[in-house]
Amino acid sequence: MFNYIGQIYTTHFTYATNGALVGGGSYPQPGEILMAHNGVLFLDELPEFKRDVLEVMRQPLEDREVTISRAKFTVTYPSSFMLVASMNPSPSGFFNDPNMPNTSSPHEMQRYLSKISGPLLDRIDIHIEVTPVPFEKLADDRKSESSVEIRKRVTAAREIKPSDSKQWKTYIIMPK
Secondary structure (H helix, E strand, O other), X not given: OOOOOOOEEEEOOOOOOHHHHHEEOOOOEEOHHXXXXXXXXXXXXXXXXXXXXXXXXXXXXHHOEEEEEOOOOEEEEEOOXXXXXXXXXXXXXXXXXXXXXXXXXXXXXXXXXXOOOHHHHHXXXXXXXXXXXXXXXXXXXXXXXXXXXXXXXXXXHHHOOOOOOOOOOOOOOOOO
C-alpha cells in the first residue's frame, strides 16, 4: 500500500498522459495520483492538460481509489489526495489585470475555459479568483503574522464554537 503522508506531487501538462497520472504498465506502477495518496497533487495550468488526461481524475477524486486492470489481474490502489490546480483567467493571462489589455477574444476565452469539464469542476470544492498583486506589495518587508499567532486565533475560535455537535460538524479525513 502506498502511504506518502504529506507529500506534494506535481506533473507538467506537456508530458502528462493517462498512464503518467493514474499509473499502469504490464506490471502496474503508480502514477502521480497514487504517489499523491494522503498528500497533495498540484496541477499547474490546468486547461493546458489534454481533456482525456483531466477526465481520468474524476473517478479517483470521487472513489478515493484507482483500479488498474490487466489481462491476468486487477489491482486497486488507494488514492485519497487533495487536488490543487491553478490556471490563468484567459489564454493571454490578462483577463482581470487592470494594467494589461486582455487580448483574448470571447471565443478563445470560451474554448480555453471549456477544456475543464463540468463534472471535474464539480469535484473541486474551492474556486478562488486572484487579482494581480503589484511587485511592490509582494516585496514589502512589513512583518507578517507568525504561525504561533495564527494558531492562537484558531484555537480561540474553536473554543467559542457551540458545543451542540448536531448543529456544527467538522469533517477531518486523517491519513491511516
